Amino acid sequence: xxxxxxxxxxxxxxxxxxxxxxxxxxxxxxxxxxxxxxxxxxxxxxxxxxxxxxxxxxxxxxxxxxxxxxxxxxxxxxxxxxxxxxxxxxxxxxxxxxxxxxxxxxxxxxxxxxxxxxxxxxxxxxxxxxxxxxxxxxxxxxxxxxxxxxxxxxxxxxxxxxxxxxxxxxxxx
Amino acid sequence: xxxxxxxxxxxxxxxxxxxxxxxxxxxxxxxxxxxxxxxxxxxxxxxxxxxxxxxxxxxxxxxxxxxxxxxxxxxxxxxxxxxxxxxxxxxxxxxxxxxxxxxxxxxxxxxxxxxxxxxxxxxxxxxxxxxxxxxxxxxxxxxxxxxxxxxxxxxxxxxxxxxxxxxxxxxxx
Numbered sequence: 001x002x003x004x005x006x007x008x009x010x011x012x013x014x015x016x017x018x019x020x021x022x023x024x025x026x027x028x029x030x031x032x033x034x035x036x037x038x039x040x041x042x043x044x045x046x047x048x049x050x051x052x053x054x055x056x057x058x059x060x061x062x063x064x065x066x067x068x069x070x071x072x073x074x075x076x077x078x079x080x081x082x083x084x085x086x087x088x089x090x091x092x093x094x095x096x097x098x099x100x101x102x103x104x105x106x107x108x109x110x111x112x113x114x115x116x117x118x119x120x121x122x123x124x125x126x127x128x129x130x131x132x133x134x135x136x137x138x139x140x141x142x143x144x145x146x147x148x149x150x151x152x153x154x155x156x157x158x159x160x161x162x163x164x165x166x167x168x169x170x171x172x173x
Numbered sequence: 174x175x176x177x178x179x180x181x182x183x184x185x186x187x188x189x190x191x192x193x194x195x196x197x198x199x200x201x202x203x204x205x206x207x208x209x210x211x212x213x214x215x216x217x218x219x220x221x222x223x224x225x226x227x228x229x230x231x232x233x234x235x236x237x238x239x240x241x242x243x244x245x246x247x248x249x250x251x252x253x254x255x256x257x258x259x260x261x262x263x264x265x266x267x268x269x270x271x272x273x274x275x276x277x278x279x280x281x282x283x284x285x286x287x288x289x290x291x292x293x294x295x296x297x298x299x300x301x302x303x304x305x306x307x308x309x310x311x312x313x314x315x316x317x318x319x320x321x322x323x324x325x326x327x328x329x330x331x332x333x334x335x336x337x338x339x340x341x342x343x344x345x346x
Contacts, residue, residue, distance in 0.1 A: 001184060008334050011174060015329045022330065029202030032334040150335060156188045157195065161181050161205040162323060162335035172345050 002154040003043050003163070005056070005100060006034035009068070009117065009144045016142070017085060017117050024083070024120030024131055030159040033117050035068075035087055037149055038100040041108045051104055053164060056151060057173045059099050060166035065147035066092040073135045074116070081128040083135060084116035085142070096149065175327040176216050176336070178229070178273060179207035182241070182290065182317045189315075190258060190290050197256070197293030197304055204333040206290050208241075208260055210322055211273040214281045224277055226337060229324060230346045232272050233339035238320035239265040246308045247289070254301040256308060257289035258315070269322065 008014060017033035043049050074086040087093065097113045099105075120131050148167045152160040181187060190206035216222050247259040260266065270286045272278075293304055321340045325333040 011326060011328060011334070014334060018328060018330050018332075029332075032328065032332060148337075150338075153184060155184060155191060155205065157191050159191075159202075159205060161184070161187060162338060164321075164340065165323075165335060165338045167337065 001043060002040045003049075003052075004036065004040045004152050004154070004160065005038040005149055006031075006036050006152065007146055007149045008032055008034050009146070013070075013117070013142055013144050017119050020119035020135065024123060024127075025118060026122050027118070027158075030157075031152075033119075035093070035115050035117055037093075037096055038105070039108055039110065040154065041106045053151070054173055055104050056149075056164075056166050057171035059096065060149070060168050060171045061173070063092065063096065063168040065145055065168050066090065068093070068115075068144050068146055070117070070140055070142040070144070072140055073119070073132075073138060075132055076114075077128070077132070079111075080121070081123055081125070081132075082118055083120035083123075083128075083132050084118045085140065087115035087117065089113070089115050092146075174216060175213045176222075176225075177209065177213045177325050177327070177333065178211040178322055179204075179209050179325065180319055180322045181205055181207050182319070186243075186290070186315055186317050190292050193292035193308065197296060197300075198291060199295050200291070200331075203331050204325070206292075208266070208288050208290055210266075210269050211278070212281055212283065213327065214279045226324070227346055228277050229322075229337075229339050230344035232269065233322070233341050233344045234346070236265065236269065236341045238318055238341050239263065241266070241288075241317050241319055243290070243313055243315040243317070245313055246292070246305075246311060248305055249287075250301070250305070252284075253294070254296055254298070254305075255291055256293035256296075256301070256305050257291045258313065260288035260290065262286070262288050265319075 014033040021028040069088045070085045076082045093115045150165050151163045187206040194201040242261045243258045249255040266288045323338050324336045
């Protein structure tokens with residue numbers, strides 16, 4: 001089964017991201033707006049899953065709630081024409097990311113870690129230029145508090161269901 | 174904010190339910206296939222939410238993993254033309270439901286509790302007759318193991334994001 005790990009920002013931020021995703025992101029219906037901490041990885045063994053859940057509890061317990069800041073719309077072009085809310089790459093996020101690439105976790109880092117909330121992807125070239133041109137002008141100033149992450153698995157239709165939530169400082173192993 | 178409490182069955186059961194929902198359920202994209210334990214209720218106060226989370230941990234800790242059985246497709250017609258996988262109403266499910274209607278929880282029981290996984294709803298009269306006629310003939314024999322429930326909140330677009338997961342026997346208060 002394919003698993004992934006993500007942070008959902010608070011409802012207000014999800015609602016704002018969805019106002020763009022609804023029009024510009026074909027993954028709109030597959031998962032709520034999120035910051036990916038670990039891209040999809042395969043786990044087929046129940047014992048291995050159990051081990052990773054224990055690791056994730058440890059990681060959550062070592063982590064204190066932290067604030068994130070989003071100050072601009074950015075893009076992965078020319079690699080892909082994905083447009084995103086850029087989350088300032090503070091050390092708390094980077095540490096979470098790195099912990100999930102080491103120890104018992106499969107290493108599946110494909111790109112450098114750029115914390116972000118995708119709001120548009122898989123657009124045609126012309127659509128991309130239009131949409132990025134207009135979103136780039138937006139004055140974005142979001143501060144949000146993060147106190148948990150979620151382990152999810154992917155269904156056959158591509159959508160994601162939450163397996164477990166990990167609340168910082170509240171997951172006795 | 175609107176919250177709700179549900180059980181997600183295992184992936185195989187979600188995939189099967191989605192094969193029907195995709196065509197017949199306009200809520201397909203809003204939430205994975207689920208058994209509703211508590212319909213949407215309003216919580217606007219952080220302290221109240223915290224209290225309910227503590228209650229849900231207590232309830233999860235008192236509950237042992239249990240098996241559910243699904244042996245037929247049924248309908249709420251003529252009240253609504255919702256079609257669902259009927260989950261046998263075992264005492265474990267009824268107890269979870271009742272605990273979430275008492276004590277600190279707002280009472281929001283509108284109908285008798287009929288545990289189910291919706292696979293079709295909001296169909297026209299003719300569509301409903303066709304779809305129920307054909308689904309009713311299916312030989313359904315599903316057994317599934319349940320070991321957790323999830324507290325979710327609703328976004329402005331009607332979709333649901335998981336706030337927290339509660340694993341039976343593993344949520345020290």
